[in-house]
Amino acid sequence: MKRVFTLGILIIICFVLQTALFPYIEIAGTAPDLMLILTVSFGLMRGRKEGMLVGFFCGFLYDLYFGYAIGPFMILYMILGYCNGFFHRLYLVEDVLLPMLIILIDDLFFNFATYIIFFLLRNRLEFSTYLKDIILPEMIYTALITLFIFKFFVFVNKTLKRLEKANE
Secondary structure: OHHHHHHHHHHHHHHHHHHHHHHHHOEOOEOOOHHHHHHHHHHHHHOHHHHHHHHHHHHHHHHHHHOOOOOHHHHHHHHHHHHHHHHHHOOOOOOOHHHHHHHHHHHHHHHHHHHHHHOHHHOOOOHHHHHHHHHHHHHHHHHHHHHHHHHHHHHHHHHHHHHHHHHO
8 A cells, every 4th residue: 555655646746847847947948757767667676567557647647737638648658667567577776777778768669659649640740850859858868867766766666665574
């Protein structure tokens, strides 16, 4: 129960930071994707099931806030959380390179899928501009922020594991 409550609070905090604070600290017109970092982090640390559930709720909040339709971001985040769960066995707590590499790949996938869903289907074909102005700066910014935020998520996960073992 503590895990569910803590993850709910983390999702809400990341969502508020991403939508309310980070637009004011944009670099090159982009802000980091905290929801993606959260989804990747818990997919890596806890496996496919928890990664998918965190992705579901992150995507659901994202869909509710931006109001296009309920589903596109929810499905994207769920897929990313589930796929990152496959790396759970390769993940080491001290390793920062694997999460950064996965964040770069996931951010590229996420933004490419966003381009297809919201731009290509509306006959906006300027992919090179979208890649140069949106995707690459966001990938770099998100990867750099991952260095700091991922350590906090690791601390939260370790604390939750300790509490779970103490309650057994």
